[in-house]
Amino acid sequence: MKIQELDADRLDMAANMLKAMAHPMRIAILKHLEAGKKLTVTEIHELLGIEQSTTSHHLGILKDKGVLCSRREGKNTFYYLKHDILSQVINCLQRCTCGE
Template sequence: MEEQTIKIKDLDANQLERAVGMLKAIAHPMRIAILSHLEDGKKLTVTQIHKLLNIEQSTTSHHLGILKDKGVLGSQREGKNTYYFLKHESLSHIVECVSRCTIE
């Protein structure tokens, strides 16, 4: 299936506001690192993420909360664990694009 290209001019004010919120949420080195671990449909718990990034679990939870609140991440409860995942896989393209644009 071909991906539809949407231009900024085609977005209404609400869509632009949500897009700005998502971009602000992503615009943090630790949150970009979190997204990089959730690419390709991966689902991880807070514990798995904090161990991968070697940061405090409370800090991890804080960043996950911001990303979830702004619609970047979704979560799914399975037993005692809550798994986090990219709500829109295309968000990983933003990080990829920014990475390529910053290479000198």
């Protein structure tokens, strides 16, 4: 894996994904979306006990930065991980924040 593969554009893209994930509430959201799960905005806002508009805003950020995808089905919009592999990132962090 060569360094030059990580050109400026890809670094920016990666940084944007991380930046989107770098928020306690958004990590909690991602935690609920592991293993290909799909949840609606309302389900998430009820699960986490935060405002609907706040939830939608967080989801919008995650989607905008390429972490999540969404699919509308009737009145609901389901959100899910764009890359299943991103569950690994959350799990890594979980392990790293275990014994400190």
